[in-house]
Amino acid sequence: MELRHLHTFVAVAEERSFSRAADRLRIAQSAVSRTVQALERELGHPLFERSRHHVALTVAGLNALNVARATIETAESLRGAASCNERCPGR
Amino acid sequence: MELRHLHTFVAVAEERSFSRAADRLRIAQSAVSRTVQALERELGHPLFERSRHHVALTVAGLNALNVARATIETAESLRGAASCNERCPGR
DNA sequence: TTTTTTTACGACACACGTAACAATG
DNA sequence: CATTGTTACGTGTGTCGTAAAAAAA
Numbered sequence: 001m002e003l004r005h006l007h008t009f010v011a012v013a014e015e016r017s018f019s020r021a022a023d024r025l026r027i028a029q030s031a032v033s034r035t036v037q038a039l040e041r042e043l044g045h046p047l048f049e050r051s052r053h054h055v056a057l058t059v060a061g062l063n064a065l066n067v068a069r070a071t072i073e074t075a076e077s078l079r080g081a082a083s084c085n086e087r088c089p090g091r
Numbered sequence: 092m093e094l095r096h097l098h099t100f101v102a103v104a105e106e107r108s109f110s111r112a113a114d115r116l117r118i119a120q121s122a123v124s125r126t127v128q129a130l131e132r133e134l135g136h137p138l139f140e141r142s143r144h145h146v147a148l149t150v151a152g153l154n155a156l157n158v159a160r161a162t163i164e165t166a167e168s169l170r171g172a173a174s175c176n177e178r179c180p181g182r
Numbered sequence: 183t184t185t186t187t188t189t190a191c192g193a194c195a196c197a198c199g200t201a202a203c204a205a206t207g
Numbered sequence: 208c209a210t211t212g213t214t215a216c217g218t219g220t221g222t223c224g225t226a227a228a229a230a231a232a
Contacts, residue, residue, distance in 0.1 A: 001166060002093045004197095018212060028199050033213055035197085043173040050212070053207065063172040067165060074162040075092055081154040082134040095222095109187060119224050124188060126222085141187070144232065 001042060003075055006068040008035040009047065013065050016055050092133060094166055097159040099126040100138065104156050107146050 011021035012032060022029040040046050047061035057065065102112035103123060113120040131138050138152035148156060 001169070002095065004093065006166075006169075019210085027197095029212070030200085030214080031198055037213085043170060045173050047173070051206095053211080055212090060173045060175065063175050064169055067169040067172045071162060071165040071169065074158060074165055075094075075097075078092070078097075078155055078158040078162060079134060081158045082136050082138070082151045084151065084154050110185085118222095120187070121189080121225085122223060128188085142231095144186085146187090 001039070003072065005035055005039045006072055008032055009039055010065065010068050010072065012036055012048065012055065013057055013061065018055065092130070094163065096126055096130045097163055099123055100130055101156065101159050101163065103127060103139065103146065104148055104152065109146065 008021065008025060011024050012018055015021045015024060018032045018036070019029050022032045025032065036047065040048075043060075043064070045060040046058055047064060049056045049058055099112065099116060102115050103109055106112045106115060109123045109127070110120050113123045116123065127138065134151075134155070136151040137149055138155060140147045140149055
């Protein structure tokens with residue numbers, strides 16, 4: 001599991017579309033498809049229902065989405081933490 | 092920034108040694124060295140003091156370490172969240 | 183000399199884009 | 208037929224291990 005996979009997953013979940021997620025991420029749809037497949041394979045559960053004419057999160061996907069967002073947010077905050085030359089206030 | 096980089100960084104910080112971190116991660120020391128360098132370059136701040144005979148965290152590195160651990164922990168919890176077919180209790 | 187980190191180099195794995203294919207409406 | 212997601216294939220970037228080099232004790 002890598003942060004890049006989570007970014008892709010969140011984009012698809014928010015756009016409810018592989019193609020719109022690809023546009024947002026500035027990569028090809030095929031790359032999005034492969035990344036989501038790899039993540040689903042690693043987690044052992046499908047994250048999306050591909051039936052009908054739009055993509056929908058499974059229950060597992062919905063649970064994963066919240067955690068994925070939290071993971072990304074925490075990782076981003078690491079940049080700020082590392083830029084703090086003095087001890088951060090409150091630590 | 093990727094989770095693999097954070098795992099490597101945490102291992103070096105905990106072992107206070109690139110070579111012991113490499114043993115723990117089952118990869119070559121050179122790979123550890125390159126990964127940490129890449130992370131430091133991306134964050135724009137050195138994470139370790141390489142002086143003397145052992146590796147020590149900088150202040151930026153210490154701040155980053157806590158956030159890196161939190162990021163990894165959150166990412167790991169994603170596996171459990173995705174394995175939950177019914178809605179998780181408390182949500 | 184022994185230990186530890188960094189740099190050089192060649193090989194392999196992973197991710198990408200283009201394009202063809204499948205399925206749905 | 209139009210749109211959307213998947214699969215196939217060739218290419219390029221990144222990471223690895225081995226090995227040599229540099230620095231410290």
